[in-house]
Amino acid sequence: MTSAIFYASKGGNTKEVANKISFALDEIRVFDIAVTGSEYISDYKHIVFGISTWHGGEMQKDWKKIWDDFKSIDFEGKTVAIFGLGDQKNYPNEFADAMKYVYDDLIESKATVVGFTSTNGYEFNESKAVVNDKFVGLVIDEVNQPHLTDERIKKWADDIRADILHATS
Numbered sequence: 001m002t003s004a005i006f007y008a009s010k011g012g013n014t015k016e017v018a019n020k021i022s023f024a025l026d027e028i029r030v031f032d033i034a035v036t037g038s039e040y041i042s043d044y045k046h047i048v049f050g051i052s053t054w055h056g057g058e059m060q061k062d063w064k065k066i067w068d069d070f071k072s073i074d075f076e077g078k079t080v081a082i083f084g085l086g087d088q089k090n091y092p093n094e095f096a097d098a099m100k101y102v103y104d105d106l107i108e109s110k111a112t113v114v115g116f117t118s119t120n121g122y123e124f125n126e127s128k129a130v131v132n133d134k135f136v137g138l139v140i141d142e143v144n145q146p147h148l149t150d151e152r153i154k155k156w157a158d159d160i161r162a163d164i165l166h167a168t169s
């Protein structure tokens, strides 16, 4: 299997979403980077990354810990998708910002990033995670819109399935 999910989570929301995405993608492996660090990332060719935003636009702390190692990984030839957790009501000016730090590094490292999504259905002022009017991945707001989570995951999993799961190389 060349596909896996890597995430970190402070309070458990990103973990729960990671597990749901795995379930929707034929139960691909899920790694908590708080436990495994960045060690196994380069073993996989089709990768889903999960990150939550904390403290006014910062990446979750376990992501911070692996950041230098993460930046040294060569993503050329890899296909990746990103999901992010945030809170649009309490942090409307930094909504899900942390996704963008991962996205920028992946693009710089020549990864193919798939799974952009529409901003329709969210209410916020600013988000670094919006590029060319779209989120750079799936955004989940468990604080304000938990009732939309399962539907959003299903739609996104359908969207990225061919690239992440049934990729031929």
Ligand SMILES: Cc1cc2nc3c(=O)[nH]c(=O)nc-3n(C[C@H](O)[C@H](O)[C@H](O)COP(=O)(O)O)c2cc1C
Residues within 6 Å of the ligand: 008, 009, 010, 011, 012, 013, 014, 015, 052, 053, 054, 055, 056, 057, 058, 060, 085, 086, 087, 088, 091, 094, 095, 096, 097, 142, 143
């Ligand atoms: C102190 C604090 C700061 C936060 N800062 C942000 C933020 O800047 N932007 C955002 O979109 N969400 C922010 N959030 C919301 C979290 O990203 C959200 O609760 C998320 O579901 C947490 O996921 P996790 O428990 O998997 O880490 C913040 C939450 C707390 C409690």
